[in-house]
Amino acid sequence: MSFTATQLRLYFIMGSQDCPDQDPIDVLEQAIAGGITMFQFREKNSDLTLSETVALGRHLREICRQHNIPFIVNDRADLALILDADGVHVGQEDMPAREVRRLIGPDKILGVSAENIAEARQAIEDGADYIGVGPMFLTSSKADAGFPIYPEALQSIREQLEEPFPIVGIGGITASNAHKVMAAGADGIAVISAIAKAEDPKQAAEALVQAINSTKM
């Protein structure tokens, strides 16, 4: 699947641990109906066995395929290959991005987390298609996320990059603060709880789409 920055507009991330009271398959279907543009399967610290993880991943992957939504796997290039994912997202403490690029080949999507301009430049050199910058705000979805760096940090990376490059903001983003991330120069926002923990995931995704679209640049 070829990649464009517009696919980052509303990037939904989820594993079964993020929606303990709902079926992740339902949540993804509702999120797609609400307007998400990209999905990342992030099964982390969950109760699932490896074979349950593969089975859930296969189901979520199939739903994304039916709706033409890029399906990205968090951290694990091996799982991405098993699931025939469209790509992989890795952070600074994961398998080096350059090695992941070698494993998945030139055509798959590679996302890399970056908190500052040095990490952003390295990610681009290593073959990233986009960078995820965060945490923008306080988050309860990732215990080791560290302190927020706020949209100002994203804006600073955007301004220091020599060329336009796809950037998605992540961490503590809701329909109320999404405009700050977009106004800082993000191509989109990535969220877990704003959709996965919502009572009505479809309505939650719609509210995020509206917030993104109403941002004045």
Ligand SMILES: Cc1ncc(COP(=O)(O)OP(=O)(O)O)c(N)n1
């Ligand atoms: C789009 C996006 N951006 C950043 C991250 C965070 O990745 P990482 O720092 O490796 O943390 P974990 O998600 O692995 O806990 C992401 N997953 N997606």
Ligand SMILES: Cc1ncsc1CCOP(=O)(O)O
């Ligand atoms: C995976 C990740 N990486 C940085 S913050 C974060 C968690 C985002 O979750 P939420 O949207 O619920 O704050």
Ligand SMILES: [Mg+2]
């Ligand atoms: Mg990671």
